[in-house]
Amino acid sequence: MEKFIAVDRKEILKYYKPIAVDTHKGIQGHALIIGGSYGKIGAVCLSSKSALKTGCGLVTAFVPKCGYEILQIGIPEVMILTDVKKKCISNINFDFQPNAIGIGPGIGQNEATQKAFLKFLKSNKIPLVIDADALNILSNNKAWFLLLPSGSILTPHPKELERLIGKWDSEQEKFEKTISFSLQYKVIIVMKGAPTHIIDGETIYKNTTGNQALATAGSGDVLTGIISSLLAQLYDAIEAAVLGVYLHGLTADIAVPKTGFQSFIASDIINHIGEAFLSLESK
Numbered sequence: 001m002e003k004f005i006a007v008d009r010k011e012i013l014k015y016y017k018p019i020a021v022d023t024h025k026g027i028q029g030h031a032l033i034i035g036g037s038y039g040k041i042g043a044v045c046l047s048s049k050s051a052l053k054t055g056c057g058l059v060t061a062f063v064p065k066c067g068y069e070i071l072q073i074g075i076p077e078v079m080i081l082t083d084v085k086k087k088c089i090s091n092i093n094f095d096f097q098p099n100a101i102g103i104g105p106g107i108g109q110n111e112a113t114q115k116a117f118l119k120f121l122k123s124n125k126i127p128l129v130i131d132a133d134a135l136n137i138l139s140n141n142k143a144w145f146l147l148l149p150s151g152s153i154l155t156p157h158p159k160e161l162e163r164l165i166g167k168w169d170s171e172q173e174k175f176e177k178t179i180s181f182s183l184q185y186k187v188i189i190v191m192k193g194a195p196t197h198i199i200d201g202e203t204i205y206k207n208t209t210g211n212q213a214l215a216t217a218g219s220g221d222v223l224t225g226i227i228s229s230l231l232a233q234l235y236d237a238i239e240a241a242v243l244g245v246y247l248h249g250l251t252a253d254i255a256v257p258k259t260g261f262q263s264f265i266a267s268d269i270i271n272h273i274g275e276a277f278l279s280l281e282s283k
């Protein structure tokens, strides 16, 4: 039996956890963002910066070598690990224990990257947020879904969702197929769109924030960073997905009276995350 929840401010305040006075960066969550390829390092910049701006204590990015200086100079707060290859990821290798991993923004589908992703999935036990080409690679290799830790969060836009579950003839069929997929593989599916729905088995969350300003390059990459950050801060997977989508949309609602729809870009989401949090704190 399906359960439907409208995600408004009242619902969000049930999950939201203010930052403790005596916290420190070592216990505030460490997110790892894995992605990027030649020409698409910007996607990792957007995800990593939004992870920091959503409150996690530490963020490390794993990118191909060509991303090193771009990230180091662009976002000095982010730590960087590089692949042996220059233009794409070929071997995912890190020697610390992140609390959550966001993988996919800008990663591409190079054969070496696909092999590296499979090797990573075979040993990984850390909670995951999976986006963009990491999702597309999985869609082409459905057996790999069995390797995901349960409660992993997938964030497809409609075209990526179609690659995941196949075509649908009606909205109802789209939801039925997504629910079946979520139940079969024990994953949370963030069906990005206008509005975004979050599917957790038979529970459907409908987000109530956001607007057409978000129809801009990189806005999904920012969402991946936001959700990865919340997951690293030890929110439950479903809380991280629902709160992340709500905050992401709220930034656009707050910004649009100042920016208009047209001039709003993905970096404006990042610039308004603070105001989105403040609006949750206000009475």
Ligand SMILES: NC(=O)C1=CN([C@@H]2O[C@H](COP(=O)(O)OP(=O)(O)OC[C@H]3O[C@@H](n4cnc5c(N)ncnc54)[C@H](O)[C@@H]3O)[C@@H](O)[C@H]2O)[C@@H](O)CC1
Residues within 6 Å of the ligand: 039, 040, 041, 042, 043, 044, 104, 105, 106, 107, 108, 132, 133, 157, 158, 159, 160, 192, 193, 217, 218, 219, 220, 221
């Ligand atoms: N600065 C950067 O480095 C950027 C990198 N990006 C990366 O570029 C890669 C490719 O991503 P794309 O999503 O463009 O490629 P995809 O091929 O997955 O998606 C593009 C296709 O999906 C359709 N589509 C997208 N949103 C839709 C919607 N809401 N309704 C219906 N159809 C929709 C488009 O019309 C197009 O046909 C990803 O790895 C992404 O992370 C992009 O996020 C843009 C910015």
Ligand SMILES: Nc1ncnc2c1ncn2[C@@H]1O[C@H](COP(=O)(O)OP(=O)(O)O)[C@@H](O)[C@H]1O
Residues within 6 Å of the ligand: 132, 157, 192, 193, 194, 195, 196, 210, 211, 212, 213, 214, 215, 216, 217, 218, 219, 220, 221, 222, 223
């Ligand atoms: N018209 C719209 N109204 C509300 N949200 C939108 C609209 N268009 C796009 N979005 C949001 O913007 C994001 C786009 O994600 P995605 O397509 O993955 O972007 P990218 O890959 O360029 O980063 C999603 O969170 C989606 O819900």
Ligand SMILES: [Mg+2]
Residues within 6 Å of the ligand: 131, 132, 157, 220, 221
């Ligand atoms: Mg995307």
